[in-house]
Amino acid sequence: DTEVTQTPKHLVMGMTNKKSLKCEQHMGHRAMYWYKQKAKKPPELMFVYSYEKLSINESVPSRFSPECPNSSLLNLHLHALQPEDSALYLCASSQDPGGSYNEQFFGPGTRLTVL
Amino acid sequence: SQKIEQNSEALNIQEGKTATLTCNYTNYSPAYLQWYRQDPGRGPVFLLLIRENEKEKRKERLKVTFDTTLKQSLFHITASQPADSATYLCALVIDNAGNMLTFGGGTRLMVKP
Numbered sequence: 001d002t003e004v005t006q007t008p009k010h011l012v013m014g015m016t017n018k019k020s021l022k023c024e025q026h027m028g029h030r031a032m033y034w035y036k037q038k039a040k041k042p043p044e045l046m047f048v049y050s051y052e053k054l055s056i057n058e059s060v061p062s063r064f065s066p067e068c069p070n071s072s073l074l075n076l077h078l079h080a081l082q083p084e085d086s087a088l089y090l091c092a093s094s095q096d097p098g099g100s101y102n103e104q105f106f107g108p109g110t111r112l113t114v115l
Numbered sequence: 116s117q118k119i120e121q122n123s124e125a126l127n128i129q130e131g132k133t134a135t136l137t138c139n140y141t142n143y144s145p146a147y148l149q150w151y152r153q154d155p156g157r158g159p160v161f162l163l164l165i166r167e168n169e170k171e172k173r174k175e176r177l178k179v180t181f182d183t184t185l186k187q188s189l190f191h192i193t194a195s196q197p198a199d200s201a202t203y204l205c206a207l208v209i210d211n212a213g214n215m216l217t218f219g220g221g222t223r224l225m226v227k228p
């Protein structure tokens with residue numbers, strides 16, 4: 001299984017809602033990532049988990065809360081988002097945190113719209 | 116400031132020709148550089164990685180060069196096909212731990228039949 005899966009594919013939420021994005025991989029990768037991508041822009045790194053521990057938080061607002069329950073799962077909890085948070089949220093994984101050959105495998109993304 | 120720039124936002128070429136995409140960076144000394152392909156509404160897909168001690172890397176119709184003196188990588192697709200139409204992103208790891216992947220702005224390639 002060489003896939004990263006993300007659910008849901010699409011999500012529409014109001015500014016007062018609480019929702020969660022989910023990501024799963026079964027490749028035995030020990031690093032997992034969340035990226036945010038706006039239209040016609042490159043992906044921007046939000047969070048990095050290495051061996052299930054949060055290692056990088058790229059100054060992301062606290063309304064985004066990541067969680068790594070185990071080595072295969074990654075969640076992104078959303079609360080009190082703003083319309084400008086509407087974007088494609090991408091999850092990725094790589095084999096060896098800090099390894100010398102660290103290609104990232106991306107999921108298909110969740111298209112989030114905040115009303 | 117640190118920058119990764121891809122010179123063209125868009126590149127249109129005729130089928131069968133060679134597409135050449137450019138990635139320039141400043142203020143980094145990366146150990147390696149990666150190229151990804153992204154189709155609309157989908158996540159990026161890894162294509163090639165080239166290390167600082169490698170001048171050139173090939174995979175089927177793809178070729179990547181890496182000039183650490185010029186701080187530039189060139190990405191070539193030979194015998195291009197309409198199916199090669201996509202956005203191509205170069206990416207560098209910018210931290211010592213090797214986890215912080217930073218992307219260039221991307222080049223949207225359109226191959227016309």
